[in-house]
Amino acid sequence: MIKPKDTKMMKRYVEKIVGHPYLVIFSVLLITLFFFTQFRNLQMMFDPKSILPQNHPYVQLNNKIEEAFGGSRVVVIGIHNKKGDIFNTATLSKVKGITDDVKKIAGIKEENVVSVADRKIKYVVGTEDQIEITQLMNGEVPTTPEGLSELKKRVYSNDLFLNSLVSKDGTAAAVIVDFGPIVPGEWEGEGGAAGAASGGENWQQWQKGEGTVSTGEPKRSQAAPQQTAEKEEGWKKWQGSESNSACGAWQKSEPGKWLADSLIHCQLQDITAKYSDADHQIYLGGMPIVLSYFEADSFRMLAVLFPIAILIIGILHYIAFRTWQGLFIPLVTSLLAVAWAMGMMGLTRTPLDPWNAMTPILILAIAAGHSVQILKRYYEEYERLGDSKQAVIESTTQVGLAMVTAGVIASASFASLITFKLKTFQSFGLFTAFGILSALVLELTFIPAIRSVLRPSHKKRVARGPDLLDRFLSSLASQVTGSGRTIILTGAALFFVISVIGTLRVQVSNSNRSQFFESTLLRQDERALNEKFAGTSTFYILLEAQKENALKNPNVAQAVDRLQRRLESLPEVGKTESYVDYLKQMNQTLNGGDPAFNKVPDAQDQIAQFLFLYSVSGNPADFSRLMRPQQEEAVIWVFLKSDDTRLAEELIQIVEQAGDADFTPHQVSLGVAGSSPVVVALNEEMIRGKALNIIQIAAITFLMTALVRRSLLGGFFVIIPLALSVLINFGIMGLSGITLGIGTAAITAMAVGIGADYEIYLIFRLREEFKKSKNIEEAIRTTLQTSGKAIIFVAIAVSAGYGLLAFTGFYLHMEGILVPLAMLTSSLGALTILPALVIIFKPKFVFDGQEVPLALKPTVK
Known part of the structure; x- marks a missing residue:
């Protein structure tokens, strides 16, 4: 469980940031300027040997x-x-x-x-x-x-x-x-x-x-x-x-x-x-x-799709917060993280290729997701406290540890792609990991600093989300805490069985030409x-x-x-x-x-x-x-x-x-x-690397969550919905005939790296809400309508950013289909399966060892 000293350390840290906001902002801009100077070393170059296992x-x-x-x-x-x-x-x-x-x-x-x-x-x-x-x-x-x-x-x-x-x-x-x-x-x-x-x-x-x-x-x-x-x-x-x-x-x-x-x-x-x-x-x-067409497609991804992704994510932020500050702060933070990652690529003379060219969009989506969580909490605290600086301190203190946990897990998940003995996968994984860590640093420095300097919106509280979304989350909470819990878990078990059947039918194939329209x-x-x-x-x-x-x-x-x-x-x-x-x-x-x-x-x-x-x-x-x-x-x-x-x-x-x-x-x-046998070698490496990569990602997620929650059961609670999400992805691939290839091999790292955020934020918020209300039903309802709403917006933002990839290039980018699918399943798993498991097993890492009655307490109005 989280100890009080962890929260106190985080609070002292945030107070120092808020106490010296201009120094923090200046330092961030200075670092960003340095990384911008490295952009001159970026080049688009695709060496086919970088995607081949050279020891084969x-x-x-x-x-x-x-x-x-x-x-x-x-x-x-x-x-x-x-x-x-x-x-x-x-x-x-x-x-x-x-x-x-x-x-x-x-x-x-x-x-x-x-x-x-x-x-x-x-x-x-x-x-x-x-x-x-x-x-x-x-x-x-x-x-x-x-x-x-x-x-x-x-x-x-x-x-x-x-x-x-x-x-x-x-x-x-x-x-x-x-x-x-x-x-x-x-x-x-x-x-x-x-x-x-x-x-x-x-x-x-x-x-x-x-x-x-x-x-x-x-x-x-x-x-x-x-x-x-x-x-x-x-x-x-x-x-x-x-x-x-x-x-x-x-x-x-x-x-x-x-x-x-x-x-x-x-x-x-x-x-x-x-x-x-x-x-x-x-x-x-x-x-x-x-x-050459792959190179042109990568250039199009950077020159056309990245700006469109910025626009779509910005619109979604405005819908979520209904303030211009709520639009620009997450977006600027995300773009700074992208600048740091791209600058690091220039600094290390790592060329852009068809795979790491998607790094900016991925970092943008993940960083924006974390920013939404912290800003959503800021507006909640500002509504409660009425003081902007105190709201910054309180919101960052409460969300900070969850953010660090989610960021480190996501970063480690992508870094684990070094398992593949393919240079392009390794550079994609490492620079995405660096970008996520950069976003984490910025979210724990730049956002509280800039938020404490800016005057808050004229409205004390952000306008509520769409009524339809509120009703959906309220209904979902009723199902999870009521008789619908059995239906949810039965449905999850059914999806598990079908997905296993589909996964067994997945074929490994890499045909470069057939990918193109x-x-x-x-x-x-x-x-x-x-x-x-x-x-x-x-x-x-x-x-x-x-x-x-x-x-x-x-x-x-x-x-x-x-x-x-x-x-x-x-x-x-x-x-x-x-x-x-x-x-x-x-x-x-x-x-x-x-x-x-x-x-x-x-x-x-x-x-x-x-x-x-x-x-x-x-x-x-x-x-x-x-x-x-x-x-x-x-x-x-x-x-x-x-x-x-x-x-x-x-x-x-x-x-x-x-x-x-x-x-x-x-x-x-x-x-x-020749061009055909080396792709056979690539397939063999895909199978070996993919199996090892899945094991590594599962181990990283489990151990990190268990360490932070100081509970092995906490690790399992995060792994179960994520594992089902990954399995559903493979099941869809097998049943629809989508092959496992160079373009789809990194989907697992993306699904876990982003999806783990949902489970982690939800667990942290659920624990906090139960500590306040001592009522599990009320805690779940509040969690879903606060952190759960942020999860939905993040999932939509990531899905929209990646959905652009599917049909807008010279070939069908399967990431544009499978990543949104992973976001859908992992977010729904976090909102349904995770709280249902909490109700059934009543883990100590949520309830702090307190007695929880077998029957749910009625909500006190």
């Missing part, structure tokens, strides 16, 4: 593949001819123009840029004693009917080009590009900073990619080197252009800095706008485009690209030889081919590509194009020779996206039409089975990576 094998392998082969930031650019096929000079000129222009973007991985117009895409012709390898499109776009016909023949002669670089119906062509994580320190144009890393020093020598090599002694035709000075000038001219650019002034391309997805997207938009016309539709798809340009472009091409999601299989020349073993190459065909049998798999595809093509070409020879060569020496011939036919980097120059590592590219993790799990199972049966015996190891 899939993620570690993905980082390894990214370093060696790239592929983690692939964008598919689709050029669709609305009036025919692409085999005309106008369309092909656009394909070549886009191919050339994307290579001028700082951070591009030139070795991974492919299209029918790119030098790396080869056409292989076999004669009696040699294989001739040339560019698919020989340098320039064909302008004659004969040249266009020949190119079309070349494209359709090789299945590798179909459904990847050219749609099967011939109406669309793709330019596939890839980007590194940072802007190179010294951009050198095509093949420079990016290309030289894997292409060697002599890439210019083979720039045209043409060569004729015999099956015996290889021969190369040397191409004239490109003029890098011309390319450099072209890059500078393009980069410096600002007219009609999709990139705002804030989008900077600074060497050594993170290459933001939004910067990739806007530069690609500039290029596509340059080549779009009435006859051609250009689409963009891929993970960088998806993440169908009406967004992202979904429309993705749909068009998936119809025409192999897909925009990626899955990679890394092959690592444990002994020399293992990848040249015919048995291994045949196993790779079987694995590719098995994967392609799945309807969601659009295309696979590996070095084996080129071995088969060259084998068939050498044998006069006979389809019977479209298979892996039988001899290891022949495989080795084919790999050598292809690698020297152009830029040494041309083959590096599929096999490292040492030929001890190779990768299978798999393009998917879906990023659903259930598909990725099926693919992983197929790869693991193939590894055990076909590769391990030949000392070749397999590993999976």
Whole structure:
């Protein structure tokens, strides 16, 4: 129970605050000014690695593949001819123009840029004693009917080009590009900073990619080197252009800095706008485009939704208090808490991302809720005492300990998100916790100080709330203290059972693309690209030889081919590509194009020779996206039409089975990576982290409440309604098909962190009222109509603030649905289940050990 000395300590503290109000206000403003100066360090940056568990094998392998082969930031650019096929000079000129222009973007991985117009895409012709390898499109776009016909023949002669670089119906062509994580320190144009890393020093020598090599002694035709000075000038001219650019002034391309997805997207938009016309539709798809939309959504949340949340919460405050002071004091306090938290993010150089961008709205709602409680009590005391300063001292003394308890529990609940081994969750949890503690400090300093300085409203007491609300709370009190108590607890038990059934049906899934509304340009472009091409999601299989020349073993190459065909049998798999595809093509070409020879060569020496011939036919980097120059590592590219993790799990199972049966015996190891497998890793971390997080939050809430109330039963009384609220949330998710993902994993911390306030404030007020009246029914009625009314206003304010998130972005924010649901259930639990349990169990922490009759005492009028 609360000891008298605790109340005396709080009263002495408040008296000191009220005794030096201007010093307190000045100190608060000085601290706020310091945090404001840190706003200059805030930046919007979304590093996908921050949401991935970096110690997971899939993620570690993905980082390894990214370093060696790239592929983690692939964008598919689709050029669709609305009036025919692409085999005309106008369309092909656009394909070549886009191919050339994307290579001028700082951070591009030139070795991974492919299209029918790119030098790396080869056409292989076999004669009696040699294989001739040339560019698919020989340098320039064909302008004659004969040249266009020949190119079309070349494209359709090789299945590798179909459904990847050219749609099967011939109406669309793709330019596939890839980007590194940072802007190179010294951009050198095509093949420079990016290309030289894997292409060697002599890439210019083979720039045209043409060569004729015999099956015996290889021969190369040397191409004239490109003029890098011309390319450099072209890059500078393009980069410096600002007219009609999709990139705002804030989008900077600074060497050594993170290459933001939004910067990739806007530069690609500039290029596509340059080549779009009435006859051609250009689409963009891929993970960088998806993440760019997340960034834009986060910016919208801060720039648009946050001000709207301020307006709505302010209106609700005015309805609650019917005074301008009652509107502005909680709002200003909440905004100061937001400023402190955002300033701390700037001070620690923590970037804003799609998850911690919601921190300001959350802190605003929680801080406003605490402020409502203390101001509601101030107006009660002012009505009773008639003296503003005494009302400040009395109200803060009575509410202060409850506020500290609720604030610490809420802060600890959010801080517990460090359980997730995900940087974005950790930063979201820690900075929200800091914001809540900031709000707590401000509410115990700034509010009593400013309230003691300001003249009270002309009305001695605040106008009562809506009559409907008063009648509702009065009826609720009658039900809790009367026969309705049994119905309330029976209903709670029924909700518990139904929620358990629903919780058991909750599935873990993270599909980034499916979150977005169908009406967004992202979904429309993705749909068009998936119809025409192999897909925009990626899955990679890394092959690592444990002994020399293992990848040249015919048995291994045949196993790779079987694995590719098995994967392609799945309807969601659009295309696979590996070095084996080129071995088969060259084998068939050498044998006069006979389809019977479209298979892996039988001899290891022949495989080795084919790999050598292809690698020297152009830029040494041309083959590096599929096999490292040492030929001890190779990768299978798999393009998917879906990023659903259930598909990725099926693919992983197929790869693991193939590894055990076909590769391990030949000392070749397999590993999976790409945008889909890393999300599987994320799901596994979500399950582990979520289970541990729920246990931690329950323990924190129970122990903190039990410690403050000095009663284990007090801890259980707070936990029971909260647990039911959380369970109902999970039950609704399971029954409605809402999956547990990165966007919904933090809901429990939010529900408990905010919902615990309701139970704590109610218990403190109920204990106080019983101490005055010695009548449990009267104490419950008074508590519900005072603290209970404040709880309802807080729940409405939080729900309104978060409800804005649901439909106002580019995708459905489930927080905007589940947080209001949690507020509804936790507030109703506090107003019904908690007092019903108090009546049944008559805990000492409420009644101070006093005798309470079994029958309720009648209210004395």
